[in-house]
Amino acid sequence: MEDKINHENTNEITCPYxxxxxxxxxxxxxxxxxxxNCSGCSRKFNFSVNITVDYSTSKINCEELEQKEGHxxxxxxxxxxxxxxxxxxxxxxxxxxYKYYRIEICTKCDNVNYIxxxxxxxxxxPISLKQ
Ligand SMILES: [Zn+2]
Ligand SMILES: [Zn+2]
Numbered sequence: 751m752e753d754k755i756n757h758e759n760t761n762e763i764t765c766p767y768x769x770x771x772x773x774x775x776x777x778x779x780x781x782x783x784x785x786x787n788c789s790g791c792s793r794k795f796n797f798s799v800n801i802t803v804d805y806s807t808s809k810i811n812c813e814e815l816e817q818k819e820g821h822x823x824x825x826x827x828x829x830x831x832x833x834x835x836x837x838x839x840x841x842x843x844x845x846x847x848y849k850y851y852r853i854e855i856c857t858k859c860d861n862v863n864y865i866x867x868x869x870x871x872x873x874x875x876p877i878s879l880k881q
Contacts, residue, residue: 759800767793810858821856823863827879828852828872 757764763772763786770790772778778786780799787794812821831849833840843849850872852865872880 763797765790765793766795767791809860812856812859812861821861822858823854824857825879826853826855826862828867828875830872830880 755764755766755769757766757769760771761775763775763778764770765772765788768788768791770788772786772789778797778799780801783798784796785794786797829851831843831851833842834847835841848869850867850869852867852871854863854865855861856863
């Protein structure tokens with residue numbers, strides 16, 4: 751006889767003999783796998799539980815945190831700004847007009863901050879952090 755009852759990978763435990771669906775299948779966990787009595791045709795059948803898990807993630811939004819913990823900034827690098835964009839072209843600034851920044855990124859939400867720093871602070875930072 752052709753098996754017309756859909757009883758594999760179903761949302762509910764479904765009797766392979768009569769197609770009866772157990773309405774509270776979620777009550778059966780994998781520890782109870784094995785034989786079960788059909789409430790429809792009273793026959794015994796085997797059941798097993800297939801669990802699929804998927805995951806979702808999202809970045810933490812510091813501003814929306816209830817605790818108002820705020821950002822947790824970590825210095826990413828230091829940057830020397832030697833050019834300025836004026837009237838449609840890049841012009842190199844005289845050295846006295848260089849601007850120095852410390853760029854920090856929040857480890858929780860990726861928010862970026864540009865902090866003005868002095869030439870002295872820039873000069874005293876490790877070269878590996880400079881761009
Ligand atoms: Zn049945
Ligand atoms: Zn943040």
